[in-house]
Amino acid sequence: MLDRAAQAGTPKDAATRRVRFRGAGFVPASSRFGGWIGLALVIAVWQLAGSLRWVNPLFLPAPSAIAKAIYELAISGALWQHVSVSLLRIGAGWLLGTAAGVAVGFAIGLSRIARSVGITFISALFPIPKIALLPLLILWLGIGEEPKIATIALGVFFSTAISVYSGVDAVPRNLIRMAQSFNVPFATIVRKVIWPGALPSILAGFRITASVALLLVVSAEMIGAQYGIGAFVLQAGNLMQTDQLLAGVVILSVFGLAVGKVINLLETKLLHWR
Amino acid sequence: MDLIADHISHRFGELAVLDDVSFTVGSGEVVAIVGPSGCGKSTLLSILGGLLQPTSGVAELRGAPPADSLNPLTFVFQDFALLPWANVEENVEFPLLHTSLSAQARRAQVDDALRRTGLTDFRKAYPKQLSGGMRQRVGISRALAVKPAILLMDEPLSALDSQTRELLMEDFVRLLADGAMGAAYVTHNLEEAVRLADRIVVLSRRPGRIREVVSVAMTRAERGEATARAKMLELQNQLWSLIRTEAIDAEREVQHA
Numbered sequence: 001m002l003d004r005a006a007q008a009g010t011p012k013d014a015a016t017r018r019v020r021f022r023g024a025g026f027v028p029a030s031s032r033f034g035g036w037i038g039l040a041l042v043i044a045v046w047q048l049a050g051s052l053r054w055v056n057p058l059f060l061p062a063p064s065a066i067a068k069a070i071y072e073l074a075i076s077g078a079l080w081q082h083v084s085v086s087l088l089r090i091g092a093g094w095l096l097g098t099a100a101g102v103a104v105g106f107a108i109g110l111s112r113i114a115r116s117v118g119i120t121f122i123s124a125l126f127p128i129p130k131i132a133l134l135p136l137l138i139l140w141l142g143i144g145e146e147p148k149i150a151t152i153a154l155g156v157f158f159s160t161a162i163s164v165y166s167g168v169d170a171v172p173r174n175l176i177r178m179a180q181s182f183n184v185p186f187a188t189i190v191r192k193v194i195w196p197g198a199l200p201s202i203l204a205g206f207r208i209t210a211s212v213a214l215l216l217v218v219s220a221e222m223i224g225a226q227y228g229i230g231a232f233v234l235q236a237g238n239l240m241q242t243d244q245l246l247a248g249v250v251i252l253s254v255f256g257l258a259v260g261k262v263i264n265l266l267e268t269k270l271l272h273w274r
Numbered sequence: 275m276d277l278i279a280d281h282i283s284h285r286f287g288e289l290a291v292l293d294d295v296s297f298t299v300g301s302g303e304v305v306a307i308v309g310p311s312g313c314g315k316s317t318l319l320s321i322l323g324g325l326l327q328p329t330s331g332v333a334e335l336r337g338a339p340p341a342d343s344l345n346p347l348t349f350v351f352q353d354f355a356l357l358p359w360a361n362v363e364e365n366v367e368f369p370l371l372h373t374s375l376s377a378q379a380r381r382a383q384v385d386d387a388l389r390r391t392g393l394t395d396f397r398k399a400y401p402k403q404l405s406g407g408m409r410q411r412v413g414i415s416r417a418l419a420v421k422p423a424i425l426l427m428d429e430p431l432s433a434l435d436s437q438t439r440e441l442l443m444e445d446f447v448r449l450l451a452d453g454a455m456g457a458a459y460v461t462h463n464l465e466e467a468v469r470l471a472d473r474i475v476v477l478s479r480r481p482g483r484i485r486e487v488v489s490v491a492m493t494r495a496e497r498g499e500a501t502a503r504a505k506m507l508e509l510q511n512q513l514w515s516l517i518r519t520e521a522i523d524a525e526r527e528v529q530h531a
Contacts, residue, residue, distance in 0.1 A: 177325055178355035182345055182369035182420065196359045244343065272358040273400050 029225025069247040105164020130155040163205025167198030282331035302453035309477030310524040348422035363397040387419040391518035407438035437473035479520040
């Protein structure tokens with residue numbers, strides 16, 4: 001029955017039927033242009049709705065109006081003024097929080113005492129919405145830049161510390177044992193085994209802390225600041241300048257995207273071995 | 275340099291894993307340690323290599339290691355334990371970084387170790403790009419780079435398919451041929467034990483005790499010949515009859531756990 005002649009030459013009759021293919025689906029591959037086309041479509045409909053006056057431009061200005069607002073802000077120099085102040089706060093706060101978070105995270109990951117003390121404090125303080133501390137920080141640090149930067153730094157610190165010590169915990173123990181079996185000293189094990197092993201988790205943490213920093217800078221600037229994207233958006237809202245308001249929102253979104261791209265780049269560069 | 279297990283016992287909490295195990299790995303000698311699963315073979319090797327402190331008894335070294343040995347007791351791991359972010363030559367160089375060797379001397383030692391394991395053409399490859407057999411060759415190359423006196427091999431072939439295992443066994447025979455290195459070779463594979471070892475320590479089921487020490491009265495070169503087949507099979511069967519009933523019990527126990 002299984003000889004060659006039977007396989008090749010068996011005539012198909014009524015009882016012969018093809019095995020039905022049932023393996024389709026469940027592999028959603030994202031197409032390269034699909035996203036852009038979708039975005040363009042939404043903007044086009046939005047623009048149409050604005051041009052045809054389907055919606056009141058005071059409540060939802062058309063994309064063209066927002067683009068115009070951004071252009072005018074850029075020309076007048078106001079855009080740069082607000083963006084630069086916000087960037088400075090984010091940069092300073094994020095760097096401070098990250099430096100402290102990495103140091104504390106490594107301490108918790110490597111030392112028994114730091115772990116018992118550190119985890120208790122972090123579990124207790126992590127859930128506090130850091131923006132709630134801004135008034136206290138203003139009392140302590142005055143009404144300048146310091147309390148805003150400190151709020152961002154605090155928000156960044158806890159997430160960073162957690163992602164760093166989870167990263168250190170996730171370094172395969174067999175690699176550490178291997179290094180010990182070659183008498184590799186502690187500092188070299190930290191530098192050559194634990195640091196690179198924890199890096200994926202640390203970079204994933206950066207992705208989160210970047211958005212935390214953005215959230216906190218806007219909140220802090222809405223509470224008390226003259227300049228900065230948050231202050232600008234709030235002012236625009238108070239004055240019913242919705243095109244300006246949305247211009248600010250677009251700039252925030254672009255900033256978030258840019259940070260995401262930078263982290264993607266870091267990941268492909270530093271984690272190519274994965 | 276000899277490595278001596280002197281009345282080693284070990285327990286993990288309530289669980290007694292090893293009970294009064296004593297034997298010696300002589301200079302240049304290959305000692306296989308076999309036994310049913312869960313008999314404490316790998317625990318014993320960790321203790322011998324100083325990675326685990328035994329509950330009682332000691333692991334001791336007797337005699338001086340070769341002068342150029344940077345790490346007299348060197349492990350080869352079952353899971354290879356390669357740094358995934360380092361390429362082949364960086365992995366092999368890793369245990370040399372903290373030594374007093376100059377960059378040039380390190381380089382020479384790495385080159386030599388890569389050459390002996392046939393990895394020279396793969397020096398820039400990353401572990402994920404390599405097959406299991408090549409990964410373990412990197413592990414062996416890394417061990418050779420520190421010029422060990424005794425290799426501590428913890429089921430080095432267990433993660434590999436049978437064809438690769440055969441090829442790597444040939445490598446081991448070649449590397450151990452000149453008697454410059456000894457080895458403690460933990461395995462559950464009796465064929466490996468019979469092929470490579472000068473002596474085979476048979477452990478009992480948990481808590482592991484020495485049941486028997488079997489000498490293999492053939493040189494490793496002889497064992498590679500077709501005429502030795504029957505003799506080796508006979509030895510394998512002899513070992514299996516020592517282990518079989520306990521292996522069955524051990525397997526049942528694991529399934530109940």
